[in-house]
Amino acid sequence: MTDTLSTQFQAALTRCGIDLQALQGTDITVRSPIDGSQLAQLAALPAAQMPELMERATQAFKQWRLVPAPLRGELVRLWGEELRRTKADIGHIVSCEVGKIVQEGLGEVQEAVDICEFALGLSRQLYGKTMVSERPGHRIMEQYHPLGLVAVITAFNFPSAVFAWNAAIALVCGNPVIFKPSEKAPLSGLATFKALERAIARFTAQLGKQAPAGLAQIVLGRSDVAEALVDSPQIALVSATGSSRMGRTVGPKVAARFGKRILELGGNNAMVVTPAADLDMAVRAIVFSAVGTAGQRCTTLRRLIVHREVKQALLDKLLPTYRSLPIGNPLQSGTLVGPLIDKASFDAMQNSLAQALQDGGQLLTGGQRQLQQEFPKGFYVTPAIVDMPAQTAIVRHETFAPLLYMLTYEELEQAIALNNDVPQGLSSCIFSNDLREVEAFLGAAGSDCGMANVNIGPSGAEIGGAFGGEKETGGDRESGSDAWKQYMRRTTNTINFSRELPLAQGIQFG
Template sequence: MSYQANAVNVPIIDNYINGEWKPAADGSTFASINPANFREVVGHVPDSSPAELEEAVAAADEARTAWRKRSGAQRGDLLYRAAALMEERADDIGRTMTREMGKTFPEAKGETLRGAAILRYYAGEGMRKVGDVITSTDAEALMFTTRAPLGVVGVISPWNFPVAIPVWKIAPALVYGNTVVWKPATETSVTASKVMQCFHDAGFPAGVANMIIGSGRTIGQGIASHPGIHGITFTGSNAVGKQVGQAALARGAKYQLEMGGKNPIIVAEDADLDLAVEAAVSGGIRSTGQKCTATSRVIVEREVMEEFKAKLLEKVKTLKVGDGLEPSTWLGPCANKSQWETVQSYIRRGVEEGARLLYGGMKPKDPALADGYFVIPAVFDEVTSKMAVAQEEIFGPVLTLIAADSMKEAIELANDTEFGLSASIYTRDIGNVLSFIHEMDAGLVRVNAETAGVELQAPFGGMKQSSSHSREQGQAAIEFFTSIKTVFIKS
């Protein structure tokens, strides 16, 4: 396995460099804590230094020439093997994920299986075309395009989807001929080690995939500024993403940033309100609201606001908060103390700004949950678009209700934010649908479906401050992980 256990059976996780598991040179570690019970340590993970990062980059650089010479089909075969291993280990990886960041076990296992599906999808991409023949003005010449890998790719991934997000970055990077240095979030690095073990056991050559665990300040920023890393793909907060982008830009490296969202759902007066309520609850509260595509703003036409509000509150009050390993739990804790404190601060701020807290927002009274970062889902109404709870990403189970007097105003309110990741509408009116599709400033728009989620074969990314305007997933991934090379041949 990728780790050893200490005297009390708490795993000690190592970095993965050049095909080997190695501890931080000075032995420094972080404790990964179970957010459902902060007295439980899930594992100890390395607090790595720049020296370990240098070793990983050197290994990736050494491996990249031989790796890019393999055919796409050969690289894809290894991804198929990793997918099979991830699928076999889905229960174990899922339970570890639940213990590390709190989402319910069914969600965690489902995410792991999605990771396996992503690996299979990109394994198949190894057999697709990588260029086109172009007619030359010279009748005796052949001209065509092909694709060249970037080289060494740095992957910086967050804690909220510790399997799916890194896999949808690592898999295309590898299949298109790059080598990888991956920095997972420290909060979910035990889970990350199990993902990397799948790559190791699948037989990837030494140095092709590397994992360095450590602080964002040291390892994350080190990846962004390292001259031996040719491309950086990042998912996380806007503040950190901009730092990563600036560091990459300063040295001319290619970068891809997926950042925050303040995603709206519009509920038209003709909507099926029961379905709209299900979408608002699932999209906004499932996974404890810790999705970049989570519903945060619920914009409702005034004629149906009271009926929608009553149905929403009735549904929210049935949701069971608890440990994600308990089968009856609907939503688990916030992923860590910092995130719980952030959610609490926004709830207080919403009240201070004049929004009305209709329900929730506090810790559960159940003494069995006292040692976890739990919060009862919060619902605000009388929210205006200029309030912080309507403008800033909370990343927690908080829904804000905003009334609109018309569909035109609803779309204007939906666009009234610096973010533009995802948005949805519930309506039966084709005119509303077309207006929403054409006028909504978001990279993902969904009709009669929740804001959260995108199919793995479809491009994913945001507009405005949600993204650096590139796209992840699907066939769009090749645009970031490769460069077009034009070839002209004359006899």
């Protein structure tokens, strides 16, 4: 980074309460994908210290679970205030550390603010049910109680929002939180966590000793630290975001000890464009969904399934737009496509491109490295579109880069089959103004993804809806709707207020 940008970055860290001197070590080297420059060298927490950290959280749980939920909501409200106050700084850190353009960095922090507002309202709506009993003088009800320790393990691409999605809900549900950010983006996670620490300090000052020590903790480290959280029977719920490969390791380990998990894994998201689509709207959605965050979202558009009748008309609009996309430093105004996170991501994209062409694909645009002279250690690339003759193995594989495969269909049933014929099942969408096509796509025989949209792209989910997908995406949900139930334990209570003891199912005993 230039001296000016480095000064701005350091100032943002300071305003967020991050002291790099206190965190200094040799275990984790943090680099900016903008130019490959070193942002920090951090010490990792030794895995041997994890039991002590988890014991602090266990003691905190004993106190926090007894705090009334609306008071727990007040803590999250204060966290939202702190996030608002430092939104610009956290967004700047995200842009420097992850490579997101400024608008996307700010948008991610806004997601964290939004989930705090959602969780505040939720703190007064942790509802159970009352059911009719078959026995006279009896009542059945369900209650939700705090679950226990929640571990949140995040990926590099959403280092602020995903932690907040989980932590805000976990806290109002009465659970302590242990946060392990990606070693590729620990500073963004730290900035978000520091806002929570300030909120806890304000909460304690206002209400006394309601917020126990160990309620929220952050651990910097690599896979050994994550494994300690995954393996520990003290951790009631592991929320882990990453690749399907990672999920295949985490899921069975948590299941083996009968723990709960929320897995947010791979996505291979498709858009179906029908003859009844508004093509101008579709182009705008394609561009944002396929190239935003340089294609490094789990909800990135990766497959474009277009009816043969409108394929050329769509390409006539889409290709000029793609070829005019401003690629460059994400901190500069006007940039729409920033860098890939590192060389490994660039190499993965190139390998996928080569395989797609070998499978008979035609490169329509993009795929070349850019700005190599200006940023020799930054990996910028022109977003690529490949016209594929069929949905080959490489198309069914998630490549975390701005690589869009185009497929052609004749009948809607064929398009839906293509949409579903991948291992992942996160997000999907259809562009059509035909009600019958829309309902078919959304129905039981339609998209098999956890999210199915109409006339918007597959990315840009709001926090009010449950977020997650099926198949290799993990099958779990976080953020809005009733995802809060995963952070609680449910009890069914049968209450006999009569003077008799009738048995269920009419059983006579003795």
